Amino acid sequence: MAGKSFLETAVILDTRLAAERTYISRLRSPQIVPIVEAGQFVMVSFQDTLDPLLPRAFSVCDATGDTLSILYVAVGRGTRKISGLFPGEKLILNGPLGTGFPRMERGKNIWVAVGGSGAAIVPILSRSAGKAGSELRFFYGARSKSQLVPFEISAYTAHATDDGTAGFHGNIVDLMKLELKGAEPDMVFGCGPTPMLVSMQKEFGNRIPTYLSVETPMACGMGFCQGCPVKRSGDADYYLACKDGPVFRSTEIEFEVKP
Numbered sequence: 001m002a003g004k005s006f007l008e009t010a011v012i013l014d015t016r017l018a019a020e021r022t023y024i025s026r027l028r029s030p031q032i033v034p035i036v037e038a039g040q041f042v043m044v045s046f047q048d049t050l051d052p053l054l055p056r057a058f059s060v061c062d063a064t065g066d067t068l069s070i071l072y073v074a075v076g077r078g079t080r081k082i083s084g085l086f087p088g089e090k091l092i093l094n095g096p097l098g099t100g101f102p103r104m105e106r107g108k109n110i111w112v113a114v115g116g117s118g119a120a121i122v123p124i125l126s127r128s129a130g131k132a133g134s135e136l137r138f139f140y141g142a143r144s145k146s147q148l149v150p151f152e153i154s155a156y157t158a159h160a161t162d163d164g165t166a167g168f169h170g171n172i173v174d175l176m177k178l179e180l181k182g183a184e185p186d187m188v189f190g191c192g193p194t195p196m197l198v199s200m201q202k203e204f205g206n207r208i209p210t211y212l213s214v215e216t217p218m219a220c221g222m223g224f225c226q227g228c229p230v231k232r233s234g235d236a237d238y239y240l241a242c243k244d245g246p247v248f249r250s251t252e253i254e255f256e257v258k259p
């Protein structure tokens with residue numbers, strides 16, 4: 001459930017290019033960092049300007065000391081602008097928002113599939129699994145090797161690329177299916193493009209507890225605008241991705257895939 005959140009003016013400490021068009025910015029955020037949980041997000045807006053007009057949602061990538069990181073692919077107006085800010089400049093953060101991944105328990109074995117900017121959750125999940133005593137295996141997919149961020153984590157990480165330049169040649173769910181023949185995890189988490197989540201729901205949703213972080217576009221991030229509906233499975237009703245999610249048990253939702 002969504003809990004306490006803050007509107008915080010956060011100073012940029014640094015920004016680095018971590019992979020092709022992919023940046024990690026670290027910000028000083030002493031109010032949000034102590035209470036954020038893996039899978040929660042922040043809404044980011046700019047100081048003294050309404051360009052872009054709407055804030056952008058970013059999963060919290062890491063949170064340690066008083067420093068919060070976001071990882072983003074510079075695809076459009078918001079992300080290109082953030083990547084061009086200098087240390088000392090400020091962003092407005094609203095967060096932590098939403099419902100993150102379920103609590104990890106000691107001794108549990110969790111497989112995590114990430115793709116594209118969904119890889120943002122890798123550091124914060126590793127950190128919380130370390131505290132909880134859970135064992136994570138990451139399955140990290142990208143179009144090509146140049147788009148894979150080399151995370152410094154101790155957890156097992158298998159890669160898959162569409163063009164075969166690193167790891168398994170193919171998609172990440174096919175790789176997980178191959179590895180599943182030898183072992184069965186206690187839970188599966190996913191964060192990435194909708195086709196990846198749809199495939200995870202189909203392959204694992206009915207036999208392994210599977211939790212998916214949806215990428216529904218958001219305008220307010222706080223349940224006000226009703227602009228982030230996610231279809232509930234089994235009835236005509238909708239959840240709100242920003243409040244009820246973005247992480248859902250896969251059996252709770254239906255993806256409305258456009259033809």
Ligand SMILES: Cc1cc2nc3c(=O)[nH]c(=O)nc-3n(C[C@H](O)[C@H](O)[C@H](O)COP(=O)(O)OP(=O)(O)OC[C@H]3O[C@@H](n4cnc5c(N)ncnc54)[C@H](O)[C@@H]3O)c2cc1C
Nearest residue numbers: 056057058059071072073075076077078079117120216246
């Ligand atoms: C809960 C949640 C968490 C998110 N976490 C992250 C995160 O950790 N890192 C991150 O980078 N993004 C994340 N996003 C997406 C993010 O909010 C922005 O939509 C995205 O970064 C693009 O913003 P922009 O202003 O640069 O692009 P815009 O100017 O809004 O869009 C420009 C163009 O890029 C397209 N576009 C948008 N996103 C992508 C994409 N991922 N790949 C290719 N094209 C795209 C749009 O369709 C549009 O055509 C998250 C979204 C949600 C809802």
Ligand code: FES
Nearest residue numbers: 221223225226242
């Ligand atoms: S983004 Fe406004 S209600 Fe979810």
